[in-house]
Amino acid sequence: MKLFEYEAKQLLAKYGVEVPPSILVRKGEDVKSKILEAGLEPPVVVKAQVLVAGRGKAGGIKLARSIDEAVEIAERLFETPIKGVVPKLLLIEKAVEHEAELYTAIVIDRSERKPVILASRFGGMDIEEIAREKPESIVRRLVDPYVGLRQYEARLIGKKIGLTGKALASYAKFLQALYRLFTEYDGELAESNPIAVVGDKVIPLDARLIVDDNSLYRHPELGGERIEESGEYTEWEVKARKAGLTFVELDGNIGIISNGAGLTMTTMDLVLEYGGKPANFLDIGGGARADLVKKAVSFLLEYPKAEKIFINIFGGITRGDEVARGIVAALRELGEIEKPIVVRLAGTNEEEGRKILSEAGINAYTDPIEAVKRVMEL
Amino acid sequence: MAVLVGEDTRVIVQGITGREGSFHTKLMLEYGTKVVAGVTPGKGGMEVHGVPVYDTMEEAVEAHPDANTSIIFVPARFAPDAVYEAVDAGMRLVVVITEGIPVHESLRFINYARSKGVTVIGPNCPGVISPGKSKVGIMPGHIFKEGEVAIVSRSGTLTYEVAYALTKNGIGQSTVIGIGGDPVIGTSFTEALKMLEEDPQTRAIVLLGEIGGDMEERAAAMVERGEVTKPIVAFIAGRTAPEGKRMGHAGAIIMMGSGTYKGKVEALTRAGIKVARMPFDIPKLVSEVL
Numbered sequence: 001m002k003l004f005e006y007e008a009k010q011l012l013a014k015y016g017v018e019v020p021p022s023i024l025v026r027k028g029e030d031v032k033s034k035i036l037e038a039g040l041e042p043p044v045v046v047k048a049q050v051l052v053a054g055r056g057k058a059g060g061i062k063l064a065r066s067i068d069e070a071v072e073i074a075e076r077l078f079e080t081p082i083k084g085v086v087p088k089l090l091l092i093e094k095a096v097e098h099e100a101e102l103y104t105a106i107v108i109d110r111s112e113r114k115p116v117i118l119a120s121r122f123g124g125m126d127i128e129e130i131a132r133e134k135p136e137s138i139v140r141r142l143v144d145p146y147v148g149l150r151q152y153e154a155r156l157i158g159k160k161i162g163l164t165g166k167a168l169a170s171y172a173k174f175l176q177a178l179y180r181l182f183t184e185y186d187g188e189l190a191e192s193n194p195i196a197v198v199g200d201k202v203i204p205l206d207a208r209l210i211v212d213d214n215s216l217y218r219h220p221e222l223g224g225e226r227i228e229e230s231g232e233y234t235e236w237e238v239k240a241r242k243a244g245l246t247f248v249e250l251d252g253n254i255g256i257i258s259n260g261a262g263l264t265m266t267t268m269d270l271v272l273e274y275g276g277k278p279a280n281f282l283d284i285g286g287g288a289r290a291d292l293v294k295k296a297v298s299f300l301l302e303y304p305k306a307e308k309i310f311i312n313i314f315g316g317i318t319r320g321d322e323v324a325r326g327i328v329a330a331l332r333e334l335g336e337i338e339k340p341i342v343v344r345l346a347g348t349n350e351e352e353g354r355k356i357l358s359e360a361g362i363n364a365y366t367d368p369i370e371a372v373k374r375v376m377e378l
Numbered sequence: 379m380a381v382l383v384g385e386d387t388r389v390i391v392q393g394i395t396g397r398e399g400s401f402h403t404k405l406m407l408e409y410g411t412k413v414v415a416g417v418t419p420g421k422g423g424m425e426v427h428g429v430p431v432y433d434t435m436e437e438a439v440e441a442h443p444d445a446n447t448s449i450i451f452v453p454a455r456f457a458p459d460a461v462y463e464a465v466d467a468g469m470r471l472v473v474v475i476t477e478g479i480p481v482h483e484s485l486r487f488i489n490y491a492r493s494k495g496v497t498v499i500g501p502n503c504p505g506v507i508s509p510g511k512s513k514v515g516i517m518p519g520h521i522f523k524e525g526e527v528a529i530v531s532r533s534g535t536l537t538y539e540v541a542y543a544l545t546k547n548g549i550g551q552s553t554v555i556g557i558g559g560d561p562v563i564g565t566s567f568t569e570a571l572k573m574l575e576e577d578p579q580t581r582a583i584v585l586l587g588e589i590g591g592d593m594e595e596r597a598a599a600m601v602e603r604g605e606v607t608k609p610i611v612a613f614i615a616g617r618t619a620p621e622g623k624r625m626g627h628a629g630a631i632i633m634m635g636s637g638t639y640k641g642k643v644e645a646l647t648r649a650g651i652k653v654a655r656m657p658f659d660i661p662k663l664v665s666e667v668l
Contacts, residue, residue: 053622110561110591110629111568113485128635145486186482188561189633214628215480217455248623261559261626262533262588265615266657272618273656281619283626286504286516286534316504316518316538347542348518368658 001211001222002051002232003185006091008207011185012192015177018203022093024049031074035067035092042066043095046073048080048087051232054126058082063095085231096203101194102161103130104175106143106182115143115182117175121161123194137161149179166200174202186215236280236303245282245296252277254375255306255339257296259284259318267312267368274372279305287317293326294333301330301337308340310375312368313347320345320353328360340378344371380508380553381528381573381580382471382497383447387512390438390469391416392450392460394426398475399451402516403427406449409519411512414442417463435467447471449505449514454478457501461487465496473514474500474564481628484562491564498564502628504534504556515556517541525550526579527664530570531586532559532593532629536615540584540657547661549668552579559627561590567597575606582609582667584660585651589616590630590637598645609667613654614642 003011009019023038025031035044044067048060055061060082064070074090101123109116120130120137130138139160143149154172163171174195182190188211192204216223228238240247246261250268254276258264261283268278280303284296300306313323323345331341343364345353354364365371389406393399394416404427406413413429415438422433432438439445448464450457450472457476464472465487472491479501491498499506505515510524517534521542527549531537537556544551555570557563567585574580583606587594594614600606617639619625621632632638646653652667654660 107634108481108485108562111566111593111596113488113562115485126634131635145482145489183482186480188481212481212628213624214454214478215482218480246626248625250618250620258535260533260535261630262531262536262586262615263539265588265619265625265630266536266539266613268619269615269617270656278618281623281625314535314539314542316521316535317516318535347521347538369656 001213001216001227002230003209003211004049004051004089004230005047005207006049006089008181008209009204011181011209012177012204012207015180017174017177018201020093020096020203020205022091025074025090025092027078027088031071031092032067035070040092040094042070044070045093045095046070046077047091047093048077048082049089049091050082050085050087051230052083052085055082060087088229088231096196096198096205098196098198100197102197102202103127103193104178104195105189105191105193106179106187107189109142112142114145117141117143117149117157119157119161126193143179148183149176151176163197167197167202170201174204181209185209185219186212188212240299243295243299245299246285247299248281249305250278250280252279253305253307255279255300255303255309256312257282257284257300257309258312259288259314260286263312263314267310270368270372271310271375274376276376279303284318288322290322290325290329293323294329297327297330298334301334301339306339308375308378309342310372311341311343312371313345315345315347315349318348320347320349321356324353324356327362328356331360342371342375342378344368379577379579380511381577382499382506382553382555383508383512383514385511387412387447387514388442388444389413389514390435390442390445390448391429392435392448392464393452394418394429394431395421395424396451400426402451403429405519406513409513411514414445435463439467445469447473447514449473449475451475458483458487461498462490465491465494470496472496472498472564473503473505474498475503475505475516476500477502479560481560481562484560488562488564499555500558500560500563502560503558503563504537506553506555508553509551517554517556521545522554523550526552526581526668527584528552528574528577528580529554529584529586530567530574531556532588532627533586533615536586536657540586540660543658543661544664547665549661549664552577559629561629567593568600571597571600571606575608580608582611582664584664585610585612586657587612587614587642588627588630589614589619589625589632589639590627592636594642595645598649598651601649601651610651611654611660611663611667612646612651613657613660614639
């Protein structure tokens, strides 16, 4: 789950980091009076709170030299989709004049199985760009998860990206706060880019935090309604989440249901291999019962992007007869929605499953290649 | 020979009284796996399919000193504790089936286990099977056949699909390792390859990868350095997966430009590894290298 910039900054501020003075405005609110009330003096930066990468380049961040200009920009931003997402919130922040921009992120190094800090003296561009343009500038340091980030390590990293004196001390304090944010909120990514160097201190101008979805049970404040309102997921992805389905929306027209993440991805790839385009990823997981299969099939019957449906099941723990019963039940209930369905069923109880399907007039395939060819013919 | 699990494997099932734990204890016993004990706090004294249940790992090991392997079916929020308990009770191998464990927990317990010389498989994995010898996992036993080809995979069902296809084509397996779909796992491709390279029973290796992370690239680098000499056939799932979207597995995500299908296939091909376009082509490619 991704946090908005303003949320990540609030948390950093809570951990003692100085962030630029700002206000948060919702659509329909009186932007001018809010700015005046907060005593925010121009120039200010108006920033769309959307959870898409490359927000700045997509026109979601604008500088305003006067309050009137800020109001005008705010009105326009509330109407402008940024990479397809219309912002519901804007952060209006005091513009910070600065001498230099730094980059810092913390992620998990999967192979070392440790958090790793990535820092560079060339902030303002994304890490892929830095890796391409200035690879020698990137400082990498692994952190022992049991020891945590010691102050000397934070200083060492700051020194290596060119800081000295009080600015170095300020950066070290900032980096420790970022690390605390990363660990206390189960971060997959905690990033600040750019970090402004202003005289003898550093101020984060942007902040991102991606929280591990598996940890949401211990961060109840981040769950619930927030997921739907965040814009991180599409309308149908939100519906699927509520229904307890593992679903990702894609751009094609062939609906896909499979069991297991690897086989579901492979089914998408198989469709592509034969010239089709998948409309989604939908994984019913291991050991799915008929009711879950029914839910998944019903979901794709209603999902408008799926013009036809390809169900590819290899029964390991999942049983073919359960799958067949689920498919038949969904079709009985939503029979009025006519979409061609192709089923490939192999593995545990495939004979029983095929029998149930054929009684309902569905011919199931054993060979996935024959099945996908049929999908393409329909 | 096989690796990780074999004739000497003696298993304790942690979370044996739960739905999954009890169901798979039955299937493991039917396969011939020597399940010697189970642990569920508060359920000590019970029996599950004839297997005695204890409250703690320590008691289980005291009563069954030959136990050397644990398999964990404990729910995600309690699973990390179960791993520490298994390590402290002296298990040599801990297989974590549980899905949904926070990654910050996994990296801690995996570092802990490794510091004690204990091998962890998973989390979020189907387990390990050495066909004909022992099954410590949730895979359907009947689709496997004893033989000389190892499979090491990030995905469960895809593993079954490939094992089934190999078996149907008369190609048996030495050990099949489902290493798990999480971003941080106890045994990576490179570590599994190292074991399989040294295993006399294994003559060829099937590597089933997917988008996300750089484990496949590291495996390729290992082959390029000459550390693995046995023939490898690979497949990478997720050619059509978009960047920034998580495809079912917590680890299957292309982030910051890393973990792409293209990058992995290029690295594997450069190392001289045959990459199947579809998993259904694997038996043919394997028979070519055997």
